[in-house]
Amino acid sequence: MTDGAHDGTTVLQSKRSATQYQILIEIAERQPAVSQQEIADSIGITSQAVSNYLQDLVENDFVQKHGRGRYEVTKEGVDWLITQTTDLREFVDHVSDDVIGEVEIETAIATTAIEDGQAVSLTMRDGVLHATPGEAGTATAVAVSAAEAGRDVGITDFDGVLEYDLGTVTIVSIPPIRDGGSSDVDHAAVAAEASDHDLLAVSGTEAVATAHAADLDIDIQFATAAAVAEAATKGLDVCLLAVADDLAGLTDTLRNGDAAFEIVEYDG
Template sequence: MMVDDIPADRHSAVLQSKRNATKYQILVEIAERQPAVSQQEIADTIGVTSQAVSNYLQELVDDDYVDKRGRGRYEVTKEGVDWLISETDALEAFASHVSEEIIGRVDVETAIATGAIEEGERVSLTMRDGYLHATPGEVGDATAVAVTDASADEDVGLTDFEGVVDYELGTVTVVSVPTVQNGGSGQVATDIVAEHADAHDLVATAGIEAVAVAHRADHSPDIQFGTVDAVREAAQKGLDVLLLTVADRLSAHTDTLREHNVTYEVVDGQRERAR
């Protein structure tokens, strides 16, 4: 993309010539070092010769962007500051344009192919088992274009997304497990835990007492570490999660779930057993 291709309010003289870019860099260095300015230090910093810095300094003085106060003493004028601000604003606008409107168009995401897909083919998108799936053909509300070939069950790169992948967020059921000082896993009804586990896609455990509960309920945890973020992410991708957590870790999980608007229910294992 050429600079001329961007909107007029995003044009920057700094981007249009090496000379302007160098003057911008030197003016920034003067503003940082003034009033005592070492031409050699500026030259070393921006990668030009000391003579080149001297020549540019004279141009900046002629442009009224810099005042020369004596040998080796320079100060940026109000006009110089205004030019720096305007060029910096233009650079920021250009960077934002590139980031949001250009790079965003070429972002590549990954999905699991449900069938043979050829590069350049438009595919339909669905969320299943917590993963984005791509199906050959434009048959759904959400589509994308493949940027790689793929066979069924292989990863495929996607870009040029259209529409929104429609799926329901998962929910989290939280069973609070007492610490070992308060009775630990023995205070939790394993039959109730097993019943909940069978109704969920994943079982997560936070803390050794919670792992013991899962084992006693004859279930192997799917998630054992980093559960604060892992449980939240799994639910956001449509999976229902049973979280067994030691009581002193409960708030860390529920705070994160609440912050990300994930639906959850807290079950007290001891009270549940008494019913």
């Protein structure tokens, strides 16, 4: 056999090797009773072509013939199948991780049913990207999966500008417990501040206690600067109750991002 079966090339580099690989798989699945016509029908070539390949495989000790219509893959044939399958698996991993992974694919919520390959318009709603069939918006993309209304859909091939206003972050400084904690905060003022924002986030036990005292529902507990900044970049206004001791770390991270923020205090 003068093809890739012996020279180390993978089955993808030679049509002949690819066909031999398929034939060996078919024999392994059906042995010992193997019909050449069944193999031909399965892989899409003629019965005569299968016969020619089988002759080469027998001559090169990849297959043993035990009489008419009875074939068996030898140890050498199995070893070659394993090697080629390993190479194929590594190639698929490469394509998945290094090729497809480099294609920019985002996720949106389908406003109505979307088909794979359909053009969509993009909007930002409540901090979440939404996709609508058609190209009426200022930003468009192409769906890479199908989705029903309200489900997640993959999108790529972005074009245009997604128009929406960035959110802001208002940090309400809460005294640490040694300085009075939640008891030293004007709870009514905090409630009024939070009502002007889309989300309420808290960082620190004293901040949690302040939210409870102000009768507020917490949207983001154990809030980090990264989470708050992400919400703001998605167009949401965030009210963050944070213990004063933690402000330096929070503001350093926010300062390095795109979100505008301010710090306020409401002493009780």
